[in-house]
Amino acid sequence: MISKAVIKQVRALHLKKFREQSGLFLAEGPKIVHELLRSKGWKVSDLFALPSWTPPPGPALPNINIVSEKELEQLSGLQHPNKVLAIVEIPKSLHQISNIPSEGLYLVLDQIQDPGNLGTIIRIADWFGISGLFCSADTVDCFNSKVVQASMGSIFRIPVHYGSLPDLLVKNSEGPKLPVFGTHLNGDNIFQANLSDKGLIIMGNEGRGVNPLLKPFINKSLLIPSKSICGDGADSLNVAIATGIVCAEFFSRTTGNK
Amino acid sequence: MISKAVIKQVRALHLKKFREQSGLFLAEGPKIVHELLRSKGWKVSDLFALPSWTPPPGPALPNINIVSEKELEQLSGLQHPNKVLAIVEIPKSLHQISNIPSEGLYLVLDQIQDPGNLGTIIRIADWFGISGLFCSADTVDCFNSKVVQASMGSIFRIPVHYGSLPDLLVKNSEGPKLPVFGTHLNGDNIFQANLSDKGLIIMGNEGRGVNPLLKPFINKSLLIPSKSICGDGADSLNVAIATGIVCAEFFSRTTGNK
Numbered sequence: 001m002i003s004k005a006v007i008k009q010v011r012a013l014h015l016k017k018f019r020e021q022s023g024l025f026l027a028e029g030p031k032i033v034h035e036l037l038r039s040k041g042w043k044v045s046d047l048f049a050l051p052s053w054t055p056p057p058g059p060a061l062p063n064i065n066i067v068s069e070k071e072l073e074q075l076s077g078l079q080h081p082n083k084v085l086a087i088v089e090i091p092k093s094l095h096q097i098s099n100i101p102s103e104g105l106y107l108v109l110d111q112i113q114d115p116g117n118l119g120t121i122i123r124i125a126d127w128f129g130i131s132g133l134f135c136s137a138d139t140v141d142c143f144n145s146k147v148v149q150a151s152m153g154s155i156f157r158i159p160v161h162y163g164s165l166p167d168l169l170v171k172n173s174e175g176p177k178l179p180v181f182g183t184h185l186n187g188d189n190i191f192q193a194n195l196s197d198k199g200l201i202i203m204g205n206e207g208r209g210v211n212p213l214l215k216p217f218i219n220k221s222l223l224i225p226s227k228s229i230c231g232d233g234a235d236s237l238n239v240a241i242a243t244g245i246v247c248a249e250f251f252s253r254t255t256g257n258k
Numbered sequence: 259m260i261s262k263a264v265i266k267q268v269r270a271l272h273l274k275k276f277r278e279q280s281g282l283f284l285a286e287g288p289k290i291v292h293e294l295l296r297s298k299g300w301k302v303s304d305l306f307a308l309p310s311w312t313p314p315p316g317p318a319l320p321n322i323n324i325v326s327e328k329e330l331e332q333l334s335g336l337q338h339p340n341k342v343l344a345i346v347e348i349p350k351s352l353h354q355i356s357n358i359p360s361e362g363l364y365l366v367l368d369q370i371q372d373p374g375n376l377g378t379i380i381r382i383a384d385w386f387g388i389s390g391l392f393c394s395a396d397t398v399d400c401f402n403s404k405v406v407q408a409s410m411g412s413i414f415r416i417p418v419h420y421g422s423l424p425d426l427l428v429k430n431s432e433g434p435k436l437p438v439f440g441t442h443l444n445g446d447n448i449f450q451a452n453l454s455d456k457g458l459i460i461m462g463n464e465g466r467g468v469n470p471l472l473k474p475f476i477n478k479s480l481l482i483p484s485k486s487i488c489g490d491g492a493d494s495l496n497v498a499i500a501t502g503i504v505c506a507e508f509f510s511r512t513t514g515n516k
Contacts, residue, residue: 116374124499126492129485154492191510224506225515227387234384234412241382241502244495248482248503252449257483 002048002071010048010075010087016141023090025143029082035153036086037061042156046087048075053083077145090143098161100168102176103198104131105250108165110214111205112139112239119150120240121203126154128251133160134168134200136211165202169217172200180219182210183246187221190249194220197254201246206239222246260306260329268306268333268345274399281348283401287340293411294344295319300414304345306333311341335403348401356419358426360434361456362389363508366423368472369463370397370497377408378498379461384412386509391418392426392458394469423460427475430458438477440468441504445479448507452478455512459504464497480504 012018013026024045027036034056036042047064050072055061072081107130112118118140125133133142140147142160151158172178179199183190202218204210210218224245226233237245252258270276271284282303285294292314294300305322308330313319330339365388370376376398383391391400398405400418409416430436437457445451460476462468468476482503484491495503510516 127484191516226385244499244502245506258449
């Protein structure tokens, strides 16, 4: 049986404040926990599992605390808790923008608030081999349980950095000079524009588009064209959908897939 | 002041059973309600609004019931109710698969359960000029408040039909013979395959892929390639993301955008 104190500590990890204090976050469900256990560079501090959970084959696991369904419900943030819950250490190196890369393709996310959107974007990045994400400090925390969940485990493979985006872009302009692409602007049709296999791709906040502070750094503005004639169609795309289309286009044209 | 009976009737519309009984559904917030009011073929039965809501210019509105913030909270399904809520009549013609089209590009959705995914797919369809959606009977109801919300008003422009997908595909094979595309299968790389400006595009259920009953009807299987080598990346994409990428590719290649 697990104590009330443990339940309280685990549940506190649903809040960013306590994740930052403890340096821990939650990963839930067999799919996500299996992805965690097969990924490098992550340290599992605790595992809570129903007797029916089968650990994947592989390296030795940390101690497994066997819990009842009722106890798992008390620990979980999910509506339907699913067999296993892991407490994971947040790697400190992931959390700050330090070195500016000199190659690779990166997403730059400005004020993405919705955890489902961020998690889905991490999953897209993993699918198309994006090298990493740079997020503004006010983007939702990537260790928020809903982000981890929506990433379907891709959070354990894609580096996510937080910090000042203007600083990042200044450093890039002084140093590696990766090309900077902006989207959600009046730009060139992305399906016809020249794209490259390295660069920083700025995805704007859904409501407000790209932050004016970032615009001066953009070398090439890209637009996803729509069928809309005279404003009779949708006037925007969800930011995760736009990211999916942009990443697919960069991927297909820079890897010989088109 | 609005009566308890009215509050009860409105709140009941959050449930499919009562939407079907009454033939009514809810649309909430200024953005969605403005899209409703400028769309043809929709009859607004009632409007509830805060005194601060400004109706858009245009045709005369039905009676507006001015309500307090507290009353709007009681009516609304949203966490943060937003100024206005409309009760809308469900057009009967939209709800069943009847005629099979002989041209146009349609999405065929099999057992999409998540309302956010369906709403987002409707918004994508609107952006790229998709002619309409055919959904299996067990796909989430398109008049579910969360679907309406996630569609950002595109629900008022994109026809959504429900019914037996095998029946639809049998009728198509006997009649108009639109080409049938399937996704989420071991298919041809979508970025290299021949695509057409008319057809039925089957998007599989996220968990289970395309229903085996539908597979025999597929003329061309399409695959969204990934960077993953030896299974070390994401093993799937969210169904709305996959739909966005597929629609973008059909759109860009069949409208001279590429």
